[in-house]
Amino acid sequence: MDYEEAFDRVNWEKLMTVLKSIGVNWRDHRLIWNLYQGQSASVQVGNSLSAACQIGQGVRQGCSLSLLLFIIYDEAMVKEAMAKEELAFKVGGEVISMIRYADDKAVVASSEKNLQRLMDNVSRVTQEYGMKMNVKKTKAMCITRQGKTKVKIYVNGQILEQVQQFRYLGSLITEDGYCDKGLEAELD
Numbered sequence: 001m002d003y004e005e006a007f008d009r010v011n012w013e014k015l016m017t018v019l020k021s022i023g024v025n026w027r028d029h030r031l032i033w034n035l036y037q038g039q040s041a042s043v044q045v046g047n048s049l050s051a052a053c054q055i056g057q058g059v060r061q062g063c064s065l066s067l068l069l070f071i072i073y074d075e076a077m078v079k080e081a082m083a084k085e086e087l088a089f090k091v092g093g094e095v096i097s098m099i100r101y102a103d104d105k106a107v108v109a110s111s112e113k114n115l116q117r118l119m120d121n122v123s124r125v126t127q128e129y130g131m132k133m134n135v136k137k138t139k140a141m142c143i144t145r146q147g148k149t150k151v152k153i154y155v156n157g158q159i160l161e162q163v164q165q166f167r168y169l170g171s172l173i174t175e176d177g178y179c180d181k182g183l184e185a186e187l188d
Contacts, residue, residue: 149175
């Protein structure tokens with residue numbers, strides 16, 4: 001799953017609500033608000049500088065605080081979207097519904113129906129938070145050892161492309177449940 005322009009879409013007011021809900025004290029809350037409120041930017045092309053324009057949302061990419069704020073914001077979205085644990089997958093007694101690294105996510109479920117319901121939840125909640133799922137970069141895959149299985153997962157009325165393999169954090173994961181093919185491909 002991929003968000004479009006994730007860092008640029010963080011809604012400051014929603015972020016402030018999330019920070020308050022996790023117990024960030026009023027001084028830190030106000031400091032963070034003041035860092036982001038009233039920002040402006042100009043664009044330089046060659047020697048020409050555009051007029052300043054107001055920035056109304058988003059966090060600064062490359063800033064350590066912004067990364068932390070994005071992770072907190074994203075965690076609040078994920079918790080809300082994944083509240084229905086019965087849709088998730090169990091591994092060794094642990095409930096798993098999403099594998100995450102920064103803004104990269106893999107949503108997992110035990111059936112096509114449950115995956116569709118989770119994706120519907122994720123889509124609804126991310127829209128409430130001002131985020132937008134990038135349907136072109138979001139893919140679906142059914143992992144099974146019984147052979148190839150087709151799944152049809154929709155996001156905002158658009159069907160996700162089904163793939164037979166995908167790269168996640170440097171590993172190539174395939175629909176037969178293996179991930180060692182990525183290492184072989186790297187050695188060739």
